[in-house]
Amino acid sequence: MKVNINGTIHNVTSSEDTPLLWVIRDELNLTGTKFGCGQAQCGACTVHMDGNPVRSCALPLKLVGEKEIVTIEGMKDKISQAVQKAWVENHVPQCGYCQIGNVMTASALLAETKKPTDTDIDNAMGGHICRCGTYQRIKAAIHQAARELA
Ligand code: FES
Numbered sequence: 001m002k003v004n005i006n007g008t009i010h011n012v013t014s015s016e017d018t019p020l021l022w023v024i025r026d027e028l029n030l031t032g033t034k035f036g037c038g039q040a041q042c043g044a045c046t047v048h049m050d051g052n053p054v055r056s057c058a059l060p061l062k063l064v065g066e067k068e069i070v071t072i073e074g075m076k077d078k079i080s081q082a083v084q085k086a087w088v089e090n091h092v093p094q095c096g097y098c099q100i101g102n103v104m105t106a107s108a109l110l111a112e113t114k115k116p117t118d119t120d121i122d123n124a125m126g127g128h129i130c131r132c133g134t135y136q137r138i139k140a141a142i143h144q145a146a147r148e149l150a
């Protein structure tokens with residue numbers, strides 16, 4: 001099968017039922033995207049599909065088709081760079097395991113909503129679990145990124 005990841009078409013040998021996460025990590029060796037729950041419950045495996053955050057652990061390859069997938073390794077646009085800078089400056093990560101997924105969803109939020117309210121952020125980020133409890137720093141970083149992008 002062919003899959004478009006970070007702007008490159010890759011020929012992959014995984015079966016069509018293989019979750020996208022395993023193609024990204026095991027076949028393409030893009031290990032920034034993390035495995036957490038494997039049940040679409042934690043957000044650690046979030047990537048973008050045609051610009052929207054999706055959970056790659058629960059997305060079989062056959063549903064990806066020709067859609068454009070972007071992983072953290074491909075997040076080089078202005079919004080995602082502002083988000084990553086704000087993450088660093090706000091010292092958001094603790095263990096860091098959940099943060100790639102959070103950055104992916106935060107970037108998608110700011111692409112749609114230039115000045116999100118706390119409620120907008122809660123609604124967008126609510127499905128991400130952080131065992132280290134960095135939720136307030138995530139919120140602060142999203143507000144900072146929005147200010148810098150304004
Ligand atoms: S690993 Fe995919 S949502 Fe948890």
Ligand code: FES
Pocket residue numbers: 092093094095096097098099129130131132133134
């Ligand atoms: S920073 Fe450790 S799980 Fe979120």
